[in-house]
Amino acid sequence: MIIVGENINATIPGIKPVIQQRDSRKLIQLAENQVKNGATYIDVNVGTGQGSRRDEIDSMMWAIQTLGDVIDAPLCIDSADPAVIKAGLSVINDREKMINSTKAEETHLNSILPLAVQYGANVVALTMDESGIPPTVERRLDACRKIETYSKKYNVPMENIYFDPLVLPISTDGRQAMVTLKTLSAIKSIFPKAKTIMGLSNISYGLPGRKNINAAFLHMALYEGLDAVIINPLEKTIINGVLTGEALIGKDRHFRRYSRAFRKK
Amino acid sequence: MIIVGENINATIPGIKPVIQQRDSRKLIQLAENQVKNGATYIDVNVGTGQGSRRDEIDSMMWAIQTLGDVIDAPLCIDSADPAVIKAGLSVINDREKMINSTKAEETHLNSILPLAVQYGANVVALTMDESGIPPTVERRLDACRKIETYSKKYNVPMENIYFDPLVLPISTDGRQAMVTLKTLSAIKSIFPKAKTIMGLSNISYGLPGRKNINAAFLHMALYEGLDAVIINPLEKTIINGVLTGEALIGKDRHFRRYSRAFRKK
Numbered sequence: 001m002i003i004v005g006e007n008i009n010a011t012i013p014g015i016k017p018v019i020q021q022r023d024s025r026k027l028i029q030l031a032e033n034q035v036k037n038g039a040t041y042i043d044v045n046v047g048t049g050q051g052s053r054r055d056e057i058d059s060m061m062w063a064i065q066t067l068g069d070v071i072d073a074p075l076c077i078d079s080a081d082p083a084v085i086k087a088g089l090s091v092i093n094d095r096e097k098m099i100n101s102t103k104a105e106e107t108h109l110n111s112i113l114p115l116a117v118q119y120g121a122n123v124v125a126l127t128m129d130e131s132g133i134p135p136t137v138e139r140r141l142d143a144c145r146k147i148e149t150y151s152k153k154y155n156v157p158m159e160n161i162y163f164d165p166l167v168l169p170i171s172t173d174g175r176q177a178m179v180t181l182k183t184l185s186a187i188k189s190i191f192p193k194a195k196t197i198m199g200l201s202n203i204s205y206g207l208p209g210r211k212n213i214n215a216a217f218l219h220m221a222l223y224e225g226l227d228a229v230i231i232n233p234l235e236k237t238i239i240n241g242v243l244t245g246e247a248l249i250g251k252d253r254h255f256r257r258y259s260r261a262f263r264k265k
Numbered sequence: 266m267i268i269v270g271e272n273i274n275a276t277i278p279g280i281k282p283v284i285q286q287r288d289s290r291k292l293i294q295l296a297e298n299q300v301k302n303g304a305t306y307i308d309v310n311v312g313t314g315q316g317s318r319r320d321e322i323d324s325m326m327w328a329i330q331t332l333g334d335v336i337d338a339p340l341c342i343d344s345a346d347p348a349v350i351k352a353g354l355s356v357i358n359d360r361e362k363m364i365n366s367t368k369a370e371e372t373h374l375n376s377i378l379p380l381a382v383q384y385g386a387n388v389v390a391l392t393m394d395e396s397g398i399p400p401t402v403e404r405r406l407d408a409c410r411k412i413e414t415y416s417k418k419y420n421v422p423m424e425n426i427y428f429d430p431l432v433l434p435i436s437t438d439g440r441q442a443m444v445t446l447k448t449l450s451a452i453k454s455i456f457p458k459a460k461t462i463m464g465l466s467n468i469s470y471g472l473p474g475r476k477n478i479n480a481a482f483l484h485m486a487l488y489e490g491l492d493a494v495i496i497n498p499l500e501k502t503i504i505n506g507v508l509t510g511e512a513l514i515g516k517d518r519h520f521r522r523y524s525r526a527f528r529k530k
Binding site for chain 2: 175181216217240244250252255258
């Protein structure tokens with residue numbers, strides 16, 4: 001499966017100064033360390049939540065260029081602002097790339113999908129609309145249907161759409177893990193060409209032993225056919241969760257990745 | 266879910282002498298320790314593979330009477346020999362009980378199912394026949410259909426049947442985890458009244474890191490609705506796997522069991 005490393009994110013303590021001070025050495029190290037630990041895609045989010053839009057645009061262009069010169073891995077341009085995404089895409093050199101993210105909201109789809117076509121980028125498409133994350137499977141699928149309609153309109157191939165069935169904490173609603181997993185399952189059957197992606201950590205918010213809950217949830221999602229996951233690849237419990245899960249569902253031929261990782265430990 | 270503790274089994278090194286020497290103190294300790302660690306059912310298998318049938322019958326009667334006097338937990342009488350099962354059932358005092366096991370084989374069904382009716386026992390029903398464990402979902406379901414036919418004939422309620430979809434090592438055939446899980450899923454929809462049960466450890470045979478593989482497999486099985494599992498409850502990885510899995514699928518209301526277990530650690 002695709003493992004998107006989430007560690008280059010300016011909202012994580014310690015990462016903001018790397019962005020603000022244009023610390024290229026540290027930025028590259030953050031990416032290389034994730035790749036070494038299993039990431040196959042590097043997410044880049046430079047939004048500090050403080051600077052101007054111009055600041056975020058400059059930061060994204062710097063980060064993408066800096067990484068693009070040194071790292072081979074595909075890059076995932078992560079921002080809520082289409083202008084920042086466009087800036088990142090404009091300086092990315094030849095490689096697979098992903099936009100993180102759009103949602104089933106007209107204005108957003110109308111700005112993001114043309115960029116996806118222009119730059120040949122994959123798109124993370126959140127199964128939510130302007131009113132937030134729907135609590136039910138059916139309404140999350142409505143969001144997918146709207147995204148599909150717009151993707152057709154803009155000629156974005158469904159193969160490039162990564163639906164995110166979205167995760168809400170089970171501590172506030174014990175049924176939410178099943179809602180997410182059943183949404184994932186329905187997406188796989190209703191939109192067979194589309195891919196699926198998920199972050200994990202929200203599921204365990206407010207509970208002790210979070211890493212084990214996240215890994216168990218990942219096992220269930222892998223079983224349902226999840227294609228990509230957004231994680232901190234330095235967390236051994238989660239990376240092991242990917243490896244054991246893939247071995248079980250028959251996606252690790254002759255257990256090569258599992259065995260290699262086991263020997264390394 | 267029902268957690269059947271598997272530690273009283275004469276084929277496990279160290280357990281055989283407990284049986285042979287009629288060590289009541291040790292036998293009770295083995296059961297109590299499992300209950301303390303989360304077992305809700307105690308499996309009893311006294312077959313050493315060496316003594317006579319008479320030896321095994323005597324051992325089973327001793328073990329069931331010894332435990333029945335002290336332990337409150339339901340007991341699971343585990344033997345390949347219907348005469349041994351009958352002996353165990355004949356001395357069990359008033360409590361829930363289980364026969365482990367029958368399979369889709371005529372002679373076996375004709376001896377086990379009447380005992381299930383006579384003693385009001387649940388029955389573990391292996392989805393295999395006289396020719397062994399079928400490699401495909403459809404043929405394991407054929408075994409279920411045959412077991413259902415005989416259960417109707419003997420008036421064993423389907424609620425008392427615990428189908429075991431059976432686990433083969435993924436190290437010899439990488440598709441076997443999915444075969445088991447898809448069999449489980451099909452059983453839940455074709456036989457909605459029946460229950461399901463599984464041992465786990467076979468899945469990881471021949472691979473390193475077995476406990477993690479077993480736990481990941483358990484998470485997937487719990488997601489598919491597995492009702493009971495046969496495990497060593499002293500293995501923390503597996504017991505935690507039950508707790509996190511049940512929290513995720515919404516079967517641990519307000520996370521009471523999960524939180525209690527977490528505080529205990």
